[in-house]
Structures are given as structure tokens and as C-alpha cells.
Amino acid sequence: MANPDHSKAVARARHVLDIESKAIARLAGQLDQRFDRACALILAASGRVAVSGMGKSGHVARKIAATFASTGTPALFVHPAEAAHGDLGMITGNDVVLALSYSGESDELVALLPSLKRLGVPLIAITGNGNSTLAREADVWLDGSVEQEACPLNLAPTASTTAALALGDALAVALLDARGFKAEDFALSHPGGSLGRRLLVRVSDLMHADDQVPAVDADVSLRDALLEISRKGLGMTAVLDQDGALAGIFTDGDLRRALDRGIDVHATRVGDVMTHSPATIDADQLAVEAVALMEKRRCNGLLVTRQGRLVGAVNMHDLLRARVV
The missing domain is CATH 3.40.50.10490 (Glucose-6-phosphate isomerase like protein; domain 1)
Incomplete structure (x- = not known):
């Protein structure tokens, strides 16, 4: 040949x-x-x-x-x-x-x-x-x-x-x-494409909201926090202070670290083992920005806020289902 x-x-x-x-x-x-x-x-x-x-x-x-x-x-x-x-x-x-x-x-x-x-x-x-x-x-x-x-x-x-x-x-x-045509304008005429999803889908479109948001008070026991995580199925729960403001987050990773230290899940307050200053994202940000933040923080989920108040939660599975990733 x-x-x-x-x-x-x-x-x-x-x-x-x-x-x-x-x-x-x-x-x-x-x-x-x-x-x-x-x-x-x-x-x-x-x-x-x-x-x-x-x-x-x-x-x-x-x-x-x-x-x-x-x-x-x-x-x-x-x-x-x-x-x-x-x-x-x-x-x-x-x-x-x-x-x-x-x-x-x-x-x-x-x-x-x-x-x-x-x-x-x-x-x-x-x-x-x-x-x-x-x-x-x-x-x-x-x-x-x-x-x-x-x-x-x-x-x-x-x-x-x-x-x-x-x-x-x-x-x-x-x-x-x-015309000053921008990427966002292009996305509006391509809503079915990957670019459209990346530039049009916002966190608020995908997040779990209202009763679906896992949240517990900082004073509850670690056991009760685990029950909340199980009920909501997101592998994490927000932890709120007495005023209902976001104080921290408790995740599967926090649980493993707590068990390694021999913590009693019945007697320990979740506020004592939570992660302070958790990674959050504003509800109006693009979903693709949530992906970037998760990759940077090496986490699988984020709490969603609006004007500093907890309004939702989103995880990598939500982003995958929406084909943002």
C-alpha cells in the first residue's frame, strides 16, 4: 500500500x-x-x-x-x-x-x-x-x-x-x-449548548432550598446533626447560631475526623466539631463558578447564601445532572 x-x-x-x-x-x-x-x-x-x-x-x-x-x-x-x-x-x-x-x-x-x-x-x-x-x-x-x-x-x-x-x-x-455582543448574549441564543449552560445556569436554578436545606443549631448533639445529614442526603449540614446566622458546616469529612479523636456522638455538640467559616456561594452566581470554587476548596458541596443569609445548598451531583461540569 x-x-x-x-x-x-x-x-x-x-x-x-x-x-x-x-x-x-x-x-x-x-x-x-x-x-x-x-x-x-x-x-x-x-x-x-x-x-x-x-x-x-x-x-x-x-x-x-x-x-x-x-x-x-x-x-x-x-x-x-x-x-x-x-x-x-x-x-x-x-x-x-x-x-x-x-x-x-x-x-x-x-x-x-x-x-x-x-x-x-x-x-x-x-x-x-x-x-x-x-x-x-x-x-x-x-x-x-x-x-x-x-x-x-x-x-x-x-x-x-x-x-x-x-x-x-x-x-x-x-x-x-x-454591537458590543458578549459571551452572555451568545449564550442566550444557544440555551441548549454547553456554553449556554455555563453562562446561563445560576446556582439558584440548581440549589436545594427551603425544607431541603440541611441545617441544625450549633447546640444540638452530633447525633442529631448526623440524622439531619441522613434525612437531606447531601453529605453535609449547615450549622446556625442562636440568631439563625450561618456559623459553620458539618460534613462527612468532619465526622471522620471527629471519630478518629474518639468523640462521643451523643454527648458532643456539633458546634464543637464543625468547620468554621465554610465555603459559600451566592445564589445569583453562575453554576460554573460553583464548580470552580469546589475544585479550589476540594469539596463536593457548598452552602448557598443571599445577602449573607443561608438560602440553599448545592453539591457536585446537582452540577453534574445539569451538565454544567
Whole structure:
């Protein structure tokens, strides 16, 4: 069997990647004030960005629309052929249209131009031909031209679609930056993903509260504290002073240390063997911060406070179930 590093397939693949990477690098030199103008049109619009394209450009347009939508720029994909049969109603006068066509002469897109003009919708075109119909009719033309396709026949859209996709990403990120879009904003549009859980789930969403919070007075016996731990099943209990304020915590680890010293569980006050100044976390903090604190303190559970008062408890199992870890 031939060495894959020297096979014809690997050589071809490397050639393709070289062509496409050069096509993207070339785009940087093609950017000018027109890119600023395109961003300004989108930022000024009170509606959405309607992204459209046919064939392979249509697939790229769908991805660009999805990237816009997930990074703070409301967007949708409009199929140009379907637009001519009713879907044009998806576009309003408050929107901006971003049209992709390497030739700039796609019949379906060109056919929409009169209707878009009547709507008064700003048009941004990404094409490889600045003299094309689409480029001439657009309010802003972005140069997506490439020197060659990666296809050995120089026919199949390869480098050109990669370049268009990269330009779309460049627009999305420039707009994200202009809007001051933050990680928390990104999480709001990705609530089902791991990032969404890490940036949206708060301790208060997961904590055990009210009657589920293990808590005993400092004067109760160690035996009674153990019963509370067993009832609540969190491997710990908060210990409160006479005013109901948090005085400490008693955990499974504290119990092992107490038994090693020969403590009488019936005669010993829990306040005498508890851990003072326990690790706590505010209910409004992110659950991922609870994970970090547990790792730092090397513990499996935390007491939860709000304005200094005990309001709940959370342990590593709760965080694992919520898939925050």
C-alpha cells in the first residue's frame, strides 16, 4: 500500500487546501471602505438581514444567515426561486438583503432586483465580478473574486464558495464587535449548548432550598446533626447560631475526623466539631463558578447564601445532572 503522505489523493488534497487558503488570504487585500458601508447598512436596519443565493451559493448563504442570527444580527435565509413565488413576503422594507452569486448573473437573483428596488431594501452583493448585473445594482458590492477554483477543471464552486463563506464570517464578527455582543448574549441564543449552560445556569436554578436545606443549631448533639445529614442526603449540614446566622458546616469529612479523636456522638455538640467559616456561594452566581470554587476548596458541596443569609445548598451531583461540569 502506498504511503499516504505521498499518495496522489493526499497531494491533491494539499493542493486544494493551498488554493483555498490563498483565496481567503487574498480577500484581506480586497477589503476597502465598501466593507464599512455594508456593515453600516446592516447596523442601521431595524429589521433583519435576508441572505439569499442559488445552488452552492445558497448553501453558503444559509450558513451565513445562521452565523448572523447566533451573533446578534437577526437574519434569515430566503431562497431566490421561492421568493419569486410568494416568499418575497418574508422581506420587509426594514430589512437588508445580502445576495451571493459568484457570477453575479444568477437568473433567480437578478429577477428579484425590480421587486427589491420597489421595496426600497438596501442590497449588498458578494460576487466575483464587479461588472455583473448584481454588483452594478447593489448598494454595496463586496469583492469575493478568487484567482482559481480548487476544482482541477476550474469549474466546481470550491475556492469561491470558501471565500464567500469567509466574507460572511468577517461581516458577522465585525457586526458582533460593533454591537458590543458578549459571551452572555451568545449564550442566550444557544440555551441548549454547553456554553449556554455555563453562562446561563445560576446556582439558584440548581440549589436545594427551603425544607431541603440541611441545617441544625450549633447546640444540638452530633447525633442529631448526623440524622439531619441522613434525612437531606447531601453529605453535609449547615450549622446556625442562636440568631439563625450561618456559623459553620458539618460534613462527612468532619465526622471522620471527629471519630478518629474518639468523640462521643451523643454527648458532643456539633458546634464543637464543625468547620468554621465554610465555603459559600451566592445564589445569583453562575453554576460554573460553583464548580470552580469546589475544585479550589476540594469539596463536593457548598452552602448557598443571599445577602449573607443561608438560602440553599448545592453539591457536585446537582452540577453534574445539569451538565454544567
